[in-house]
Amino acid sequence: MNDRDSVIRGFAEGAGWGGAEIAPIPGDASFRRYFRVIEADRRAILMDAPPPEEDPRPFIDVARYLTAQGLRAPEIIAADAEAGLVLLEDFGDVRMRETVDASDGETERTIYGKAIETLVHLHQRTAASVPLYDRAVYQREAGLLTEWYCAARGLDVDVAGYVRAWDQVLDAMDASAPQVTVLRDYHAENIMLLDDGKQGLLDFQDALVGDPAYDLVSLLQDARRDVAPALEAEMIAHYRALANPAYDFDTAYHVLGAQRNAKIVGIFVRLWKRDGKPRYPLMIPRVWEAMERDLKHPALAPVAAWFDANIPAELRDPCATLGGEFAL
Numbered sequence: 385m386n387d388r389d390s391v392i393r394g395f396a397e398g399a400g401w402g403g404a405e406i407a408p409i410p411g412d413a414s415f416r417r418y419f420r421v422i423e424a425d426r427r428a429i430l431m432d433a434p435p436p437e438e439d440p441r442p443f444i445d446v447a448r449y450l451t452a453q454g455l456r457a458p459e460i461i462a463a464d465a466e467a468g469l470v471l472l473e474d475f476g477d478v479r480m481r482e483t484v485d486a487s488d489g490e491t492e493r494t495i496y497g498k499a500i501e502t503l504v505h506l507h508q509r510t511a512a513s514v515p516l517y518d519r520a521v522y523q524r525e526a527g528l529l530t531e532w533y534c535a536a537r538g539l540d541v542d543v544a545g546y547v548r549a550w551d552q553v554l555d556a557m558d559a560s561a562p563q564v565t566v567l568r569d570y571h572a573e574n575i576m577l578l579d580d581g582k583q584g585l586l587d588f589q590d591a592l593v594g595d596p597a598y599d600l601v602s603l604l605q606d607a608r609r610d611v612a613p614a615l616e617a618e619m620i621a622h623y624r625a626l627a628n629p630a631y632d633f634d635t636a637y638h639v640l641g642a643q644r645n646a647k648i649v650g651i652f653v654r655l656w657k658r659d660g661k662p663r664y665p666l667m668i669p670r671v672w673e674a675m676e677r678d679l680k681h682p683a684l685a686p687v688a689a690w691f692d693a694n695i696p697a698e699l700r701d702p703c704a705t706l707g708g709e710f711a712l
Contacts (some may be wrong), residue, residue, distance in 0.1 A: 392432060395469045396421060399462035406430065420474065428461055429475075433468040440470045442514075443589035449512045449565070455505065456584045475584040480575040481609060496611075496619050499575060499603055502583050504626045507564040507596050517566055517594025519554055525642050526550050534695070536653050541694040544687070549686040553639055554684040558632040561595045568592065570599040571606045596629060597636040605641050605674040607648050607667055613677075620639025638681035645675035672700060 396404055404423035419430040433440040440463065450457035459473035465486040482498070484492045528545070534541050567588040576584035600623055604616040620637065623629075648671045652664035679688040691700075 387568065388432070388434065391467060391686065392419070392469065393431065395462075395464055395467060396471070397432065398464075398489070398649050401428065401471070421471065424623070427474040429458065429470060429685040431470040431550050431673055435466075435468045438468055440467070440468055440589070442518040442591070442624065444470060445565075446512060446514065446588045450506075450585060451507045455502065456578060456582045457588070458584070458586070461623060474585070475576040475578060478577045479573065480577055480583070481572040483577055484572060485508045485609065493615065493618065495577070496603070496615060497622055498583055499570075500600075500619050500622045501626065503570070503596075503599055505601075507562070507627060509565070509592045511563055512565045512591060514591050514593055516523065516563075517598070519551075519671070521592065522554055522643055523547060523550055525647040528654065529646040530650075532618070532650040532657065536657060542690070546687075546690055546694070549690040550685040553642075553684055557595070557624070557636055560598075561631045561636060562629075562631075563593050566592050566594040566596075566598045566655075568598070570602045571608065572603075573608055584679045592704065595636050595640060597633060598640045600643045601637060603646055605645065605671075605678075607645075607652075608679050623687065635681065635683045637693045638678045640682055642678035642681075642687060643677065644674055644691075645678065647672050649675070676700075681703040 392406065396402065396406060401421050401423055404421045406419045406421050407422055409418040409429070415434060417432040419432065421428045421430050428483055431443070433443070444463055444465065445456040446458055448461060451459070456475075458475060460470060461473065462471040463469070480495060484495055487495070527543075530543050530546055568590045569587045572584075572694050573586070574587040576586065578584050600620065604619055624633065627690065648702060649668055652668055652671070655661040655664040678684060679691065
């Protein structure tokens with residue numbers, strides 16, 4: 385048992401789970417680790433968010449905010465924020481991703497419809513006390529594409545022109561958009577299907593206050609599973625019918641779609657190159673396809689022109705070699 389394992393065991397004992405089995409659960413794209421804690425007829429999830437790389441306090445704060453809004457975030461059973469350890473309610477094993485993958489079209493529509501309704505519920509509440517999703521954050525995230533993807537492809541691109549193009553596009557967004565809590569990773573692998581019929585929310589520690597369209601893009605232009613364009617359109621219409629957005633929602637959806645997808649392409653290359661996780665580039669073709677659709681929107685013309693000049697179509701081939709090392 386290493387030092388960190390001893391700290392985890394001591395935390396579990398202090399929380400009243402001294403005799404529990406602590407079994408690892410496959411992790412995510414961060415430094416966090418998760419364990420299922422089992423003792424007799426009770427179960428919990430232990431989050432190991434080791435400092436200084438991770439800080440569990442934003443997760444704890446947003447979880448309590450979501451619960452106060454009538455949504456299902458895991459109950460915080462015990463926490464030692466300084467040590468980076470949190471004991472959480474166990475939402476079980478029924479995840480949206482596997483359920484919709486194994487379902488028929490009608491079940492898929494029903495589950496996605498419920499996810500849309502959860503978003504509408506969130507957007508009708510006062511936003512959480514978290515930082516703003518502002519221009520600087522949008523630009524920093526979009527810049528991950530040039531920083532990581534273009535570097536891996538050996539492309540000498542006009543980075544300053546890329547920033548200017550995004551400034552033009554972000555200027556086109558409607559300033560009258562309401563400001564809501566944006567969970568930022570709202571997709572089928574972070575939604576659990578619970579016995580009470582509700583959907584349990586996970587991975588929301590990076591929440592910001594921003595445009596309502598962002599989490600809709602995250603759900604419907606999912607980097608990890610194919611969402612048919614017809615289902616995407618149907619769910620956008622469902623959101624519109626329930627939320628009745630009184631601003632230029634269509635432009636926001638496609639601008640934030642392109643911004644998010646550019647970010648994800650960069651992040652997936654970073655996860656491969658820096659963190660040694662080679663499965664992530666395999667998902668880039670799906671992300672790039674969604675970004676291509678977003679770039680067709682008139683508001684994205686400056687960014688689309690930049691791509692045409694710097695990463696022309698033949699270099700966006702998902703079967704091309706990335707950095708001379710990895711075939712997508």
